[in-house]
Amino acid sequence: MKRMLLIGLFAALLTGCGDPKLDATTEASLQESSKKVAEKLSPDEKKQFSADLMLIALSNLSLGNTSLVGVQQSNSLSLDGKTAADVNTMAATIRAATEQKKKQQALLEIKELKSKAASAEIAKNELAxxxxxxxxxxxxxxxxxxxxxxxxxxxxxxxxxxxxxxxxxxxxxxxxxxxxxxxxxxxxxxxxxxxxxxxxxxxxxxxxxxxxxxxxxxxxxxxxxxxxxxxxxGPDGKALFDAGGLSESEQARLDALQNQYGPT
CATH class of the missing domain: 2.60.40 (Immunoglobulin-like)
Structure with a gap:
């Protein structure tokens, strides 16, 4: 029995000494617990924690939650019981997914711009x-x-x-x-x-x-x-052949995207 009490006491001490966690039961408790979590962080970590919380909130808003209640409920589900490290991991996952989506969109845009430029070269032969x-x-x-x-x-x-x-x-x-x-x-x-x-x-x-x-x-x-x-x-009013190619702004856009994401 004494051994069980010691184990329980040790577990309680570990829990008490652990990193503070967010309480997202209500909006007020989330704000209060956020302050307590931030108190244990260095100045740089506080800035990162604040940025991570903002990103998660914006992410919940972008998931189709157009009402304040919906955003609060999503925040409660995703943040309740999380430490600063947990929040940072969540935010890092969101950032990685966002960057991957941006890259996919950029690669698609590169493909479209290069296709337009190639079509212009082919059109020159017909226009001649x-x-x-x-x-x-x-x-x-x-x-x-x-x-x-x-x-x-x-x-x-x-x-x-x-x-x-x-x-x-x-x-x-x-x-x-x-x-x-x-x-x-x-x-x-x-x-x-x-x-x-x-x-x-x-x-x-x-x-x-x-x-x-x-x-x-x-x-x-x-x-x-x-x-x-x-x-x-042609007879339908649509372009048969167009050697216009890329405009200056489109060429600049293509160059910038390829410098960032590489040619495709």
Whole structure:
């Protein structure tokens, strides 16, 4: 009997000397026990403990608990009887799961961006079949209602693809052969009335907005106007081929993701 009493006393002493635990029976008891747990911690451990509690609470909120009562109940179930070390382990598990989810999403985004870039390269081969055999930039004299002359883009094209085209997208460039930097670059597009069937040719005279960039071009007389196709739409209005590739922001995003998570 004496031996049993000694064992019981020893167990009680061990329990009393153990790390303090959270009491999440009520919100008040959780707050009070959190203070007691924190009292036994170093300053750095207190900061970590506070951050861990906040993360667990936010995690419970993100699990679909939209009400305060629901969050409190989840906190009670997950935190009751836990020590600071237990809380840290729980938080570490949440952080690891969050990081894994972020990585999976990042790898998927990398795959999508690389696929878009690869599709643009493939599209260039098809777009080359939609030939621009003639491109001229003319200027109509200003009428009596405006002092600004009307720019005219004259294009002759042939649809060498195997698809009907409803709209064509172009990039126009004005440059001098001896200069590395062009005088003017801008994109424009044309919705083709009736479309352009495979094998058909057409000559168009397009009138860009004379009050915009096209009406303010400053280039010497010897500069050359060239036009390249960067996208074609089919009869349904959706892109058949698009060589636009990644925008600057998308390329920067891809570079940043690959630096962090590596290429896929």
């Amino acid at each position: 079949k939609f030939a621009v055999s003639k491109s001229r930039l003319l200027e109509q004299q200003a009428d009596k209602y405006s002092k600004i002359a009307q720019p005219v883009i004259e294009l002759t094209v042939q649809n060498g693809t195997s698809h009907p085209v409803s709209r064509a997208y172009f990039k126009g460039t004005i440059a001098s052969p001896e200069r590395a930097v062009p005088w003017f670059v801008d994109a424009f597009n044309y919705e083709i009335s009736g479309g352009l069937e495979s094998g058909e040719s057409a000559t168009w005279q397009l009138l860009p907005n004379k009050f915009g960039k096209w009406g303010k071009i400053e280039a010497p007389a010897g500069a050359i106007f060239t036009v390249e196709v960067y996208r074609l739409d």
